[in-house]
Amino acid sequence: MADDHDPRTTLELLWDGPGRPRRGPRHQLTVAALVAAAVEVAEQEGVDALSMRRVAARLGVGAATLYTYVPDKSALAALMVDTMIGEAPLPHTRPGTWRDRVEAWAREELRGYRAHPWLVRLVNSGQPVGPHAFAWTDSALRVFDGTGLTGDEALTVVEAVDGYVRGHVAKVVDADRAARWTTPDGRTWDSAQDAFLATRAEPGRYPAVERLTGAPTPEEVFEEGLAWLLDGVGQRIRERADG
Amino acid sequence: MADDHDPRTTLELLWDGPGRPRRGPRHQLTVAALVAAAVEVAEQEGVDALSMRRVAARLGVGAATLYTYVPDKSALAALMVDTMIGEAPLPHTRPGTWRDRVEAWAREELRGYRAHPWLVRLVNSGQPVGPHAFAWTDSALRVFDGTGLTGDEALTVVEAVDGYVRGHVAKVVDADRAARWTTPDGRTWDSAQDAFLATRAEPGRYPAVERLTGAPTPEEVFEEGLAWLLDGVGQRIRERADG
């Protein structure tokens, strides 16, 4: 599972699909079926339960069989990620101004990851770029057609926003998980932690925290910060248009 | 390793330290020594090699012994994370305007994670809040003393920036790792991937990508996006001050 494997075989599998063998018995399965089964496992049992043995069992096949379709587990993860990215709508096809479209893509991304929390871990495990991810980036760049930004400037904006979203997705999904966890006596983890911290933080030691009256939810923070970031981007676009 | 354990015992260990036993032989080790050994393993062998057995071996002790100091591996991870956060400078002690201080903290955070890439994985594994993390948040809030923002507004800004930094840290550290990986014939992974993609992306299929002349580095994107985000925050602060 560590990254000791040559990523080029994974890259070829992502872009070219499986090669056609010239001899031997027919395949019982397809790579797509394998990916679908893996997604089912992750969806139903969580990313920690995602193992080659479980995926194989779901397909009614021995664990070692998977290795005739996929070089290793991380390649399977890469396929899962690119498959899921392929289900997201392309940003440049949305209606409205560049800002409307960026906001729509950011919210859609957040929504998608909240619906499939296991994807967060896989996306952050440093996989090679697949065809769907590439197409998505191309689409995101086209959102800025007509704004006066150069291609490279548009890429900077796309990457800046994408990094923002990635970080906040992690926060929101973490919070979702914390909200789902409950203590044996039925309180949520968040309230339990707050209660604990209240007993440990003696008065005066954390003055700024004491001044808080109500914490914003991670989702509210996401929206506010996105607005600030896009305000700044808008200013940059206006400068380019005026200059 | 999955989150099936009660996080409250971890929380108590983080905040109260180990309890004092009333009977039995003296401890040979301390929790601090255990954390230090774990950090050494992560630092030298990477986060994938971080195992209870390896940490124990480094301390010259049986693996099961660790469980008299720490309830499980995730608690050890939480201690590692809070220890490392404790080494970061506190944002409100820096000189300059609020913006100077925010930029300094963001850059310092990026620098720290690049120096200790293993921390990225541990931080993103959803650990409870420790005393150092709490103190850091309090300090970050105090950066906005005197700006006219309410405490809750300051927290929104802190969280928005923190999420931004988290996402970009992941990108930069990923890129660092990719730059370190080289193909057998001595090329970097990035250039190898680019060469591969060039052969697979037929002309016209990715029009916006074709228009790119030179991609910004993740670090440049980090700086530009941070400036945009803080421009937006500055506008918000000015509105509060004027209104």
Next chain:
DNA sequence: ATAAACTCCGTACGCCGTTCGGCTTGTCGA
């Protein structure tokens, strides 16, 4: 003095990813 509480840890359980070797199945070359 004794019992209780505690540390240390060898051993073991049930997982994991992955490799190996043998069997079977289909195709290609002669």
Next chain:
DNA sequence: TCGACAAGCCGAACGGCGTACGGAGTTTAT
């Protein structure tokens, strides 16, 4: 036509993991 051989399938095994258990030794409270 038919053997050689490539390829799929997979039971078994290897080395690793987190961690539970129970016994042996050690310290303290009573």
